[in-house]
Amino acid sequence: MEKLLRYKKQVVILAVLLIVLIVFSGIYILNTTLNNINCSKSEAHMIALNHFPGSIISSEIEYDNLEIIYEIAIRDQNLEVIDVEVSAKTSEIIGYEYKE
Incomplete structure (x- = not known):
């Protein structure tokens, strides 16, 4: 339990960075896909x-x-x-x- 509390801050920072990376990747993929539509x-x-x-x-x-x-x-x-x-x-x- 003590080890978990000691690394809690690093785990939270890593989780936030991972979420931010996933969100920006999704936005990039969506933007790239939508910019490639020239035909309905x-x-x-x-x-x-x-x-x-x-x-x-x-x-x-x-x-x-x-x-x-x-x-x-x-x-x-x-x-x-x-x-x-x-x-x-x-x-x-x-x-x-x-x-x-």
Whole structure:
């Protein structure tokens, strides 16, 4: 118990520094991610539909290495489903895949 009381001040300082580091890291990550958005979700839908005509059946937002990616599932005229990934940063299709 005496050892714990002796190091109490150092433990409290370390805990406060750790909390401050976590908060600033979170703010940095949020700021970096939000500054990389040049395309809204509705714009991403239009980009995907311009390349793959059909109807959107689902849409999700994914985060990968501080970048936002819109994952959009489209059903085309042949009733095939295409998963399209659109970058929020570049407004470009970065990948697509036909589902069976």
